[in-house]
Amino acid sequence: MKVVCLAGGVGGAKLAFGLMRVLPPEDLTVVVNTGDDFTHLGLRICPDLDTVTYTLAGLDNRDTGWGLTGDTFTVLDTVAKLEGPAWFRLGDRDIATHLTRTELLRQGKRVTEVTARLTRAMGVAATVLPMTDDPFATNVITDEGDLEFQDYFVRRRCEPRVERIVFAGAESARPSPEVIAALDAADAVIFAPSNPFVSIEPILTLPDVRERIMAKPALAVSPIVGGQAIKGPAAKMLYELGLDVSPAGVAARYRGLITGFVMDEVDRDLVPTVEALGLQVRTAQSIMRTDAARESLARACLDSVSTLSSMGT
Amino acid sequence: MKVVCLAGGVGGAKLAFGLMRVLPPEDLTVVVNTGDDFTHLGLRICPDLDTVTYTLAGLDNRDTGWGLTGDTFTVLDTVAKLEGPAWFRLGDRDIATHLTRTELLRQGKRVTEVTARLTRAMGVAATVLPMTDDPFATNVITDEGDLEFQDYFVRRRCEPRVERIVFAGAESARPSPEVIAALDAADAVIFAPSNPFVSIEPILTLPDVRERIMAKPALAVSPIVGGQAIKGPAAKMLYELGLDVSPAGVAARYRGLITGFVMDEVDRDLVPTVEALGLQVRTAQSIMRTDAARESLARACLDSVSTLSSMGT
Numbered sequence: 001m002k003v004v005c006l007a008g009g010v011g012g013a014k015l016a017f018g019l020m021r022v023l024p025p026e027d028l029t030v031v032v033n034t035g036d037d038f039t040h041l042g043l044r045i046c047p048d049l050d051t052v053t054y055t056l057a058g059l060d061n062r063d064t065g066w067g068l069t070g071d072t073f074t075v076l077d078t079v080a081k082l083e084g085p086a087w088f089r090l091g092d093r094d095i096a097t098h099l100t101r102t103e104l105l106r107q108g109k110r111v112t113e114v115t116a117r118l119t120r121a122m123g124v125a126a127t128v129l130p131m132t133d134d135p136f137a138t139n140v141i142t143d144e145g146d147l148e149f150q151d152y153f154v155r156r157r158c159e160p161r162v163e164r165i166v167f168a169g170a171e172s173a174r175p176s177p178e179v180i181a182a183l184d185a186a187d188a189v190i191f192a193p194s195n196p197f198v199s200i201e202p203i204l205t206l207p208d209v210r211e212r213i214m215a216k217p218a219l220a221v222s223p224i225v226g227g228q229a230i231k232g233p234a235a236k237m238l239y240e241l242g243l244d245v246s247p248a249g250v251a252a253r254y255r256g257l258i259t260g261f262v263m264d265e266v267d268r269d270l271v272p273t274v275e276a277l278g279l280q281v282r283t284a285q286s287i288m289r290t291d292a293a294r295e296s297l298a299r300a301c302l303d304s305v306s307t308l309s310s311m312g313t
Numbered sequence: 314m315k316v317v318c319l320a321g322g323v324g325g326a327k328l329a330f331g332l333m334r335v336l337p338p339e340d341l342t343v344v345v346n347t348g349d350d351f352t353h354l355g356l357r358i359c360p361d362l363d364t365v366t367y368t369l370a371g372l373d374n375r376d377t378g379w380g381l382t383g384d385t386f387t388v389l390d391t392v393a394k395l396e397g398p399a400w401f402r403l404g405d406r407d408i409a410t411h412l413t414r415t416e417l418l419r420q421g422k423r424v425t426e427v428t429a430r431l432t433r434a435m436g437v438a439a440t441v442l443p444m445t446d447d448p449f450a451t452n453v454i455t456d457e458g459d460l461e462f463q464d465y466f467v468r469r470r471c472e473p474r475v476e477r478i479v480f481a482g483a484e485s486a487r488p489s490p491e492v493i494a495a496l497d498a499a500d501a502v503i504f505a506p507s508n509p510f511v512s513i514e515p516i517l518t519l520p521d522v523r524e525r526i527m528a529k530p531a532l533a534v535s536p537i538v539g540g541q542a543i544k545g546p547a548a549k550m551l552y553e554l555g556l557d558v559s560p561a562g563v564a565a566r567y568r569g570l571i572t573g574f575v576m577d578e579v580d581r582d583l584v585p586t587v588e589a590l591g592l593q594v595r596t597a598q599s600i601m602r603t604d605a606a607r608e609s610l611a612r613a614c615l616d617s618v619s620t621l622s623s624m625g626t
Contacts, residue, residue: 040416041412041413041415041416042355042356042357042412042415042416042419043355043412044355072385072387072405074385074387074405074406074409075388075405075406075408075409075412076409077409078405078406078409078410079409079412079413081409081434082409082410082413082430082431082434082435083413083430083434084409084412084413084416084417085416092385092387092388092391092405093387093388093391095388095408095412096387096388096389096390096391096392096394096395096397097391097395099354099355099356099388099392099397100354100392100395100396100397102354102355103353103354103355103397103398104397106355117395117396118395121394121395121396122395
């Protein structure tokens, strides 16, 4: 079964890791949000692509949830001494990724090609695709002003109240040919338990993506468990945007695109509510603290999606 | 005595260090070649400015002659693993300098301002000035094609035969206001024992510089000792350009600008030849292996230049 997994950062990376373990790696394509990408200290940084790549390569730092395990911070500590901007913590080996990417982009390579080279060099057997090669930037409109995503997420620690999310470049950005081909070839599409607003939504705004997903059996995994986000500001955003802070609130966002939904067992009382949205629901252990938990959730997703029909148009 | 020292990389940095030790630091301004500057891996790198700054800060690596003492290479070793361009060896702390510089330049700061900030952060009391804030690039025309300077110097190890040196941007580059002010305020100008063609000549090509030097007592220190360059391709360039590979060949390059010349004691037989160019000559121990040797050569230069009159116009 050829699977396309739509993913943001940590949650998406963990499920993708599980899928890679239970599928032949050549059958897995992870399409990754690039709305968080930014240029900092002259470096082109793609946080979600890197989290997915490091995780699939087994190099992710499981203590912090970002960066590379065992990385050192000589460069950033020295930047701090030079009174340079050191608020975005980059490890030395992580910086090597960004330097290499920045140089390849400068040579005219597409982000898709750069990502293929980096994943190959790190020994990742599955395919990792940026959602687009075009400029695309997620901006968060808050009660304290308009913030670029990393500014909101890292520097301001998601503290300002979100009023709206805006995707700069969304009018002209196109999905890459590789993304379109992967969706066309897919037997199923799985929305990882990533932030619906800033991880999955950017992918869905790209032209020709929604109708391709609707043509396939597709399910989403809830990033909200027991009324909270496992990681990141998804719950806070649902609340601030006036939506239901629950799997049902997430499922409602994806209505019309998916026919299946996977949510945590702790939320089993909400199954009828989600089913009332016309979705086939499965509950599972969705907190992925171990490799076994990643694989188990991946298996539940594959089992579930194999029983689905597509949304149709 | 307020002194302006014109400098390239290692030799210039060593003499500048000696001058900083024997002068009140506020009386020393080092005007540094920027023709070697280049962008690599997205980083703006200023090799001569960095060598001078690291040396004045006491952070220079005396074993290799480049980079910072005790630096680590985690980033570049990882770039190599990612099959990125790792031919230009950059240490981790050195990369921090370039990242900070690149970011400040991106924010619109001039190289002069960036250098002031970096030198202050590293505790350098003397003033270090890039020769210009404008684009300026030294290109080496060789029998194997036209090469950017670092390509010739580092990647090709100065092996191709030099036919000509070309300064891209020389028509429009201006010395910074700080350089002009330092020259106007100077009591003496000292040309460090740097490469005449690719370290000192770029500074001299800038408008308004030559006449300001001619208005001051000025001397040059020979980078050629016993028919060889202490470091770098100066001797090879003199030979390939059909010039005399000796202090006299160097002195002839500077004719009309300086009235004094300092050369090594091993070349004392050539004193009459250099005097015949109309220069007041002093011999000294010019190989600066120790701090004491740097200070001693600096004292010889100050003694000598204090007895000179200016070239006049």
